[in-house]
Amino acid sequence: MTVWDRPEPPARPVPLDRERIVAAAVELADEGGLEAVSVRKVAARLNAGPMRLYGFISTKEELFDLMADEVHAEILPEERPADWREALGVLAHRTRQAALRHEWLADLLGGRPALGPNGLAVTEAKLAALDGLADVDTVMRAAETVSAYVTGAIRREVANLRAERATGLSKRDWQRASGPHVTRMLATGRFPALAKAVYDGTHVDAETSFATGLDWVLDGVAARLDGAS
Template sequence: MLDTVYRVMRCIVTGMVVWERPEPPSRPVPSPLSRERIVRAAVELADADGLAAVSLRKVATVLDVGPMRLYGYIAGKEELLDLMVDAVHAGILPTGDGWRAALRSLAETTRSVVHQHEWLADLLGGRPQLGPHALATGEAVVAALGDVDVDDVMPVVAAVNAYVIGAVRREIAERRAERATGMDEQRWQATLGPYLERTFATGRFPALATVVRDAAHSDADQTFRIGLDFLLDGIAVRLSG
């Protein structure tokens, strides 16, 4: 145990992040261990029951090892979350020719991965992810923006990321609300419909009433694509100016 603590503290002091830090030597034990196995188990727990289900103790139980063995591979839960996020970033690799295709692919693949791993919506944003898979995603995007002025690259990418994060968080919040209440969007609208009709009948919200009654009601996929098109069109105008 003291040896494990020493290794962890030494790595912290020397500034080595988890992706640079070597794993402990493999040992011939009944339950072989690796960071990959630890992360896979944690992702499966989070996929099944959310981030609240992820702890080093629960991961150790799934892997049939003592919790202290995990500290030879990771320093704590924050590192585990970083590793989980980077692991699922393997599915976010933009493709296509040109900046517009790459940014659309970035947006769509990020959304797809979040729909597969709902917990990711709670961890996106904030400080940049710097794991190898996240860096590969960033490299692919920046390379596709090679013709864009270097000062515009990060603001453009940040704008797309902000749009995607906002959109997917709303979508995941809707999923969670549906599970919690047993009420899908159609039932929710039917329940609140009479209230809105009474409210709109007062004449206090004419603009909202017109949109709710007369505008096309798109599903989540259509709404995401339309909003993304608006954003990419605006970026195109700005870059051509």
């Protein structure tokens, strides 16, 4: 029986339910990442004994599932655009925004399918946007391709943000500090394509990079859908 199907235990003198447990766990994760979340720490945040929580969850992994599903509710727009491309684009950008508010979400994206009600609703929205445009296998591969790009781009962006905090160096500061080494390596002539990218390429911010890559992925999906019709 999954955590979604298991009934909650009866109320006791200290009020407790999954909603309060998940809210406390999300707060802890927002403050210190997934490593800051444990049954003991969540119980302490709620002024409850750790054993009380095991009436609601069996493992920390179940708690992570509940936390991820809670944040998936932030991804769903109030209204779904009729155009498939706009619908997938909105979901992608809202996923990125949710992950920037809750950086720990990046660590949980891309694994097994999300089975909570909000996670299933997000998956439904992705597939429904493409439904009827091609056969079901093409629709599934298209949705998976977009999700793979979104997950990878988000993880890279969050990893950079964490590196900035860990080193105390902004991206610009890190580039300045690394500049002499990079200049020496490029001067060897061993990396001509990289040198061209460094010296001649346009460097954009993370949001622009995400949006551009997403547009290119959706271009590829559109071409595949046209070929399948």
